[in-house]
Amino acid sequence: MAMEIQRQDSGVWDDSEDNGSPGDRQSLRLRRVSSQVTQKNYPQFSWSVTPTETDREGPRGSQRDIRTLPMPMALKRAVRQVQQMQVPVVSRMDSWKRKKTKVLLKLKDDAMEILSFFTLWNKSLQMIGGNFGGGVQSYFLFLRFLVILNFISFLLIAGFVLIPSIVFSSVGTSFLVLNSTGLENCTKYDPNPQGLVAFYKYLLDVVSGTGFMEYSYLFYGYYNNTVVEDSDFSYNIPLAYVFTAVFYFAFCLICIIARMGTAARVAVATGGSTVSNYSITVFTAWNYGCLGDTATTLQQKNLHYQLQVDLEEERIKKQAAALTSKEKVVLYSVRVLMGFLALGLIIAAFYCIFLATNFSQQKSGTSGIQGLIWDYLPSIVITAANFMVPLLCDQIAVIERYAPSTTVIVALLRAVFLRLVSLGVLLFTLWSQITCDGDTNTGDCKLCQYNHNLYPCWETRIGQEMYKLTLFDLLTNIAVLLLVEFPRRIVVDHWSSKLARWVGRQEFEVPLNVLGLVYGQTVVWTGALFCPLLPAINTIKFIILFYCKKATLFHNCRPAQKTFRSTTSSFFFLMVLLFGWSLATLVLIYSLSEIQPSLGCGPFSFFPSMWSVVANTFYKLPTVTREFLFFIGSQAFSIPLFVLSCVVMCYFAALFSVHGKNVALLRAQLKLEGRDKQFLVKQIVELSRRLQTLHHSAGEEESI
Amino acid sequence: MGGNTSQLSKENVSEYQELTFLTKQEILLAYKRFSELYEDRRSSLDPRTSRIPLQKMTELPELRSNPFKHRICRVFSTSEVKDGSLSFEDFLDLLSAFSDSATLEIKSHYAFCIFDDDNDGTLNRKDLEKLINHLTSESEDTKLTRNEMEQLINNILEESDIDKDGTVNLSEFQHVISRSPDFVSSFKIVL
Numbered sequence: 001m002a003m004e005i006q007r008q009d010s011g012v013w014d015d016s017e018d019n020g021s022p023g024d025r026q027s028l029r030l031r032r033v034s035s036q037v038t039q040k041n042y043p044q045f046s047w048s049v050t051p052t053e054t055d056r057e058g059p060r061g062s063q064r065d066i067r068t069l070p071m072p073m074a075l076k077r078a079v080r081q082v083q084q085m086q087v088p089v090v091s092r093m094d095s096w097k098r099k100k101t102k103v104l105l106k107l108k109d110d111a112m113e114i115l116s117f118f119t120l121w122n123k124s125l126q127m128i129g130g131n132f133g134g135g136v137q138s139y140f141l142f143l144r145f146l147v148i149l150n151f152i153s154f155l156l157i158a159g160f161v162l163i164p165s166i167v168f169s170s171v172g173t174s175f176l177v178l179n180s181t182g183l184e185n186c187t188k189y190d191p192n193p194q195g196l197v198a199f200y201k202y203l204l205d206v207v208s209g210t211g212f213m214e215y216s217y218l219f220y221g222y223y224n225n226t227v228v229e230d231s232d233f234s235y236n237i238p239l240a241y242v243f244t245a246v247f248y249f250a251f252c253l254i255c256i257i258a259r260m261g262t263a264a265r266v267a268v269a270t271g272g273s274t275v276s277n278y279s280i281t282v283f284t285a286w287n288y289g290c291l292g293d294t295a296t297t298l299q300q301k302n303l304h305y306q307l308q309v310d311l312e313e314e315r316i317k318k319q320a321a322a323l324t325s326k327e328k329v330v331l332y333s334v335r336v337l338m339g340f341l342a343l344g345l346i347i348a349a350f351y352c353i354f355l356a357t358n359f360s361q362q363k364s365g366t367s368g369i370q371g372l373i374w375d376y377l378p379s380i381v382i383t384a385a386n387f388m389v390p391l392l393c394d395q396i397a398v399i400e401r402y403a404p405s406t407t408v409i410v411a412l413l414r415a416v417f418l419r420l421v422s423l424g425v426l427l428f429t430l431w432s433q434i435t436c437d438g439d440t441n442t443g444d445c446k447l448c449q450y451n452h453n454l455y456p457c458w459e460t461r462i463g464q465e466m467y468k469l470t471l472f473d474l475l476t477n478i479a480v481l482l483l484v485e486f487p488r489r490i491v492v493d494h495w496s497s498k499l500a501r502w503v504g505r506q507e508f509e510v511p512l513n514v515l516g517l518v519y520g521q522t523v524v525w526t527g528a529l530f531c532p533l534l535p536a537i538n539t540i541k542f543i544i545l546f547y548c549k550k551a552t553l554f555h556n557c558r559p560a561q562k563t564f565r566s567t568t569s570s571f572f573f574l575m576v577l578l579f580g581w582s583l584a585t586l587v588l589i590y591s592l593s594e595i596q597p598s599l600g601c602g603p604f605s606f607f608p609s610m611w612s613v614v615a616n617t618f619y620k621l622p623t624v625t626r627e628f629l630f631f632i633g634s635q636a637f638s639i640p641l642f643v644l645s646c647v648v649m650c651y652f653a654a655l656f657s658v659h660g661k662n663v664a665l666l667r668a669q670l671k672l673e674g675r676d677k678q679f680l681v682k683q684i685v686e687l688s689r690r691l692q693t694l695h696h697s698a699g700e701e702e703s704i
Numbered sequence: 705m706g707g708n709t710s711q712l713s714k715e716n717v718s719e720y721q722e723l724t725f726l727t728k729q730e731i732l733l734a735y736k737r738f739s740e741l742y743e744d745r746r747s748s749l750d751p752r753t754s755r756i757p758l759q760k761m762t763e764l765p766e767l768r769s770n771p772f773k774h775r776i777c778r779v780f781s782t783s784e785v786k787d788g789s790l791s792f793e794d795f796l797d798l799l800s801a802f803s804d805s806a807t808l809e810i811k812s813h814y815a816f817c818i819f820d821d822d823n824d825g826t827l828n829r830k831d832l833e834k835l836i837n838h839l840t841s842e843s844e845d846t847k848l849t850r851n852e853m854e855q856l857i858n859n860i861l862e863e864s865d866i867d868k869d870g871t872v873n874l875s876e877f878q879h880v881i882s883r884s885p886d887f888v889s890s891f892k893i894v895l
Contacts, residue, residue, distance in 0.1 A: 067725055070813040072782045073793035076723045109804060279864040284884040289892045296769040300841040311852050667866055674867015
């Protein structure tokens with residue numbers, strides 16, 4: 001049976017070799033010859049993935065071939081005996097190579113096992129996936145990714161900016177030179193509180209980042225432009241600050257793109273179709289290494305969810321395609337109308353945020369609880385808008401009747417637009433106040449090129465705003481948890497009335513929660529330049545969020561009625577995150593290059609812009625390095641590089657299309673072979689029938 | 705390991721190393737686990753002929769909760785009475801096919817045999833139905849409805865049955881497998 005299948009696989013065999021040998025020997029010969037023949041005539045696909053197989057196509061037909069025969073041990077032994085009679089000896093080189101690759105594979109496997117042991121929250125994630133499906137699990141996977149990203153960013157910033165600042169604050173020299181005498185007013189900056197401070201003020205200070213927290217390592221204003229220059233060691237804090245910020249952004253970009261790559265590869269490997277490939281799921285999704293009954297049940301539940309989602313999506317698509325044209329027109333016009341309505345809602349929200357920010361800036365300076373409320377007004381309005389508008393859009397989505405995954409993507413897009421651009425509105429308002437609406441030669445901004453009356457240290461102010469947004473986001477989440485979700489469950493469980501049953505238990509809304517994460521991360525990125533410890537705070541915030549969301553998931557939520565797909569959605573979450581990242585990058589580039597840094601605080605007090613510290617250091621580099629860097633930046637280098645990368649891309653595009661055509665060719669060939677088989681089977685049936693009738697008629701004649 | 709290696713001679717071990725994808729440690733560990741399961745005190749353990757019955761074999765922790773355990777034992781069993789009992793060499797074949805270094809070809813071949821419930825060389829609708837039931841368990845809350853099952857099997861046949869004969873044969877199966885990046889790492893059992 002095994003040998004027949006083997007022969008079927010080879011496709012073509014060459015009978016010109018020695019024909020008179022017994023069974024085993026012939027099959028082995030055929031195997032070897034056919035592999036060479038298939039190399040010649042047909043496009044070669046290497047089935048093997050492991051590196052041990054690359055030595056296989058040696059001229060001697062090495063020992064490893066035996067192991068790849070799908071036969072029981074006894075047969076393999078016989079084959080080997082036959083082979084040993086032909087092949088004299090396995091070279092020592094081969095066996096050494098084999099041992100080496102085996103050892104490397106074992107090392108790699110051990111390393112993977114150790115890594116998976118240390119992977120954060122592995123067990124929780126498996127439990128979540130088994131009980132609530134892949135969609136909810138993808139949210140928690142995304143959250144874990146962000147926690148690790150933030151933690152590594154914090155280590156980066158701590159290593160290059162925070163710790164040197166602490167260490168060198170007593171050692172280095174700071175610049176105290178004023179370029180011109182008219183700027184004394186600009187350097188006035190005294191955030192330390194005077195005299196006795198009431199206790200509750202400390203709490204207010206922690207929450208809004210003012211007072212004792214303002215002049216600390218938390219914010220930009222505390223760092224000095226210390227420069228340490230020893231005989232063999234020099235460290236320039238301003239330079240380190242700028243480069244760390246830039247590198248932090250680049251690092252986050254690389255991580256996101258790498259992760260997108262893995263998600264995209266899965267999507268491409270499954271043929272890129274929006275409906276998942278059922279055969280691949282059914283044939284390959286089972287993990288045989290799963291131990292224990294609970295893990296097995298979890299896996300089965302997971303697979304069940306996955307299959308259900310896809311089947312339901314397909315059914316809905318079929319329904320949608322089966323509509324008459326009149327119904328289609330009605331449906332599309334309803335969708336367009338609802339789209340406009342959603343857009344109108346979002347624009348109204350923007351206007352409210354703009355008004356609130358202006359009002360808050362006007363009222364800044366009032367003290368006490370009222371002052372706190374005015375301070376937090378932008379955050380409050382943004383959070384309220386982000387709550388209400390998606391709820392309304394959800395109801396709109398019910399009327400629109402898209403397919404489930406499209407509904408999710410549309411909801412996500414709308415919420416993204418709302419959240420990130422509302423953050424943009426806040427930043428825009430701040431900017432217009434700092435730079436007097438962009439015109440730095442009018443009124444308050446004339447003296448110091450920024451509004452030093454309102455903002456003696458504007459970077460710290462922006463840092464404070466971002467810090468407040470982050471804290472407020474966390475507090476809101478916990479408040480909603482405690483005041484809305486738990487009570488809702490208690491009410492629904494213990495009060496059996498029609499209203500309670502209609503409201504029902506909470507469902508875990510994946511897109512909205514993902515949006516919250518993306519928003520939080522964008523705020524952190526925007527504020528990282530001005531509040532270096534913000535990634536650390538964000539790490540702690542996300543860890544707390546993980547446990548809170550997990551608690552609410554298990555206690556308050558029921559499994560989703562409408563199941564949710566996870567393969568394309570992970571890719572989508574990362575795209576949305578990338579959008580947030582680009583918003584933050586814009587802010588970074590603008591702050592680094594355009595605005596005058598505060599003269600009263602921070603490491604860049606006496607530079608015209610933050611980036612100029614890099615330019616100054618650049619000119620201090622040795623001539624050779626400078627020439628080299630100029631050359632790389634010049635056209636003589638970059639244009640040939642660009643042309644070369646275009647050529648390489650064209651090559652890969654051509655290779656890709658060739659492989660696609662190969663796949664199509666082979667498929668057609670398989671079809672033809674199938675038809676040949678059917679044709680031959682029909683012939684055999686025909687012939688045997690004719691033989692039978694012949695026998696019958698011969699038998700009858702004899703009996704007669 | 706001293707007592708056991710005297711029963712499993714060095715020549716045997718090196719022979720098994722050449723004929724399977726297992727390392728020396730893996731073979732010795734397999735022998736240890738096999739002899740723990742083998743309870744027949746009448747005869748000593750002969751790697752080629754001593755067999756462990758199916759029921760006992762499925763008590764191995766690595767196989768116990770696997771829904772495919774019966775099929776796996778039957779596929780690798782070379783017993784003449786087709787009762788699914790495994791000799792030590794069958795066991796080594798099993799571990800070799802499920803090991804890390806086994807090739808995609810071997811794995812896909814044996815996966816096909818495991819899924820082929822009626823051993824006719826193709827996956828027809830009944831085989832597919834049994835396979836899906838194994839994957840999603842047959843308890844009430846995770847069972848697919850009749851309609852969903854029909855829809856799923858139709859979709860699978862439409863995607864993978866290239867010659868349109870109503871069944872999935874080995875080449876079509878391997879074609880599907882080649883597009884999945886995770887198959888090699890999920891088709892793994894390690895003692």
